[in-house]
Amino acid sequence: DIQMTQSPSSLSASVGDRVTITCRASQGISNYLAWYQQKPGKVPKLLIFAASTLQSGVPSRFSGSGSGTDFTLTISSLQPEDVATYYCQKYNSGPRTFGQGTKVEIK
Amino acid sequence: EVQLVQSGAEVKKPGESLKISCKGSGYSFTSYWIGWVRQMPGKGLEWMGMIYPGDSETRYSPSFQGQVTISADKSISTVYLQWSSLKASDTAMYYCARGWYFDLWGRGTLVTVSS
Numbered sequence: 001d002i003q004m005t006q007s008p009s010s011l012s013a014s015v016g017d018r019v020t021i022t023c024r025a026s027q028g029i030s031n032y033l034a035w036y037q038q039k040p041g042k043v044p045k046l047l048i049f050a051a052s053t054l055q056s057g058v059p060s061r062f063s064g065s066g067s068g069t070d071f072t073l074t075i076s077s078l079q080p081e082d083v084a085t086y087y088c089q090k091y092n093s094g095p096r097t098f099g100q101g102t103k104v105e106i107k
Numbered sequence: 108e109v110q111l112v113q114s115g116a117e118v119k120k121p122g123e124s125l126k127i128s129c130k131g132s133g134y135s136f137t138s139y140w141i142g143w144v145r146q147m148p149g150k151g152l153e154w155m156g157m158i159y160p161g162d163s164e165t166r167y168s169p170s171f172q173g174q175v176t177i178s179a180d181k182s183i184s185t186v187y188l189q190w191s192s193l194k195a196s197d198t199a200m201y202y203c204a205r206g207w208y209f210d211l212w213g214r215g216t217l218v219t220v221s222s
Contacts, residue, residue, distance in 0.1 A: 001169065032207075034208035034209070036152075036209070038152070043202065043212045043213075043214055043215060044144075044152065044202070044204075044209070044212055045212075046208065046209060046210050049208045049210070055210065085151075087151065087152050089152075089154070089208065089209075091207045091208045095154055095166075095168045095169065096142060096154040096157070096207070097154060097168075098144075098151060098152040098153065098154060099151075100151050101151040101152070
């Protein structure tokens with residue numbers, strides 16, 4: 001089965017910073033990748049699908065890129081409300097595996 | 108309103124059985140896969156499996172195959188996740204979610220297994 005590896009596992013950045021999270025698939029998955037945000041104590045929320053398509057209602061400071069095995073989620077200007085854990089997920093075929101998560105905090 | 112409504116929190120003893128539910132409304136229930144996701148306390152998201160309510164085709168994660176059963180009753184727009192013999196390690200929040208990528212989530216069902 002394809003494994004999904006995120007890095008870093010956690011990060012601390014200042015308000016206004018550009019933040020990048022990486023997700024790597026152990027085999028190519030084309031662009032069948034989604035990103036989710038889970039705030040503490042809340043239900044996960046879809047941010048991006050098809051690697052780079054922003055879900056309706058998601059702020060434009062979030063963006064995604066990549067194809068094949070390497071993907072990134074970028075927050076162009078970190079805001080206090082972005083404190084959360086972010087997960088990638090493959091959905092091409094087989095198990096819809098999640099990455100292990102990246103916890104984002106404010107410095 | 109488009110939503111998935113999950114059944115309430117459960118407290119069970121090891122060895123007991125359990126079936127939790129997820130009811131869809133506001134959209135064509137039989138046209139979307141529904142998946143189940145486990146989140147153990149303080150841990151990440153784990154994909155358990157999914158079902159297509161239109162024909163009940165089901166797929167499981169190798170990690171959960173044989174440990175749980177996913178089923179659906181399309182007549183009442185409801186998907187189920189069940190255990191025949193719970194363990195303490197099944198203590199977790201369980202989410203249902205819609206689609207190949209999950210654009211709609213239930214609020215979760217907290218399952219606590221303790222003697």
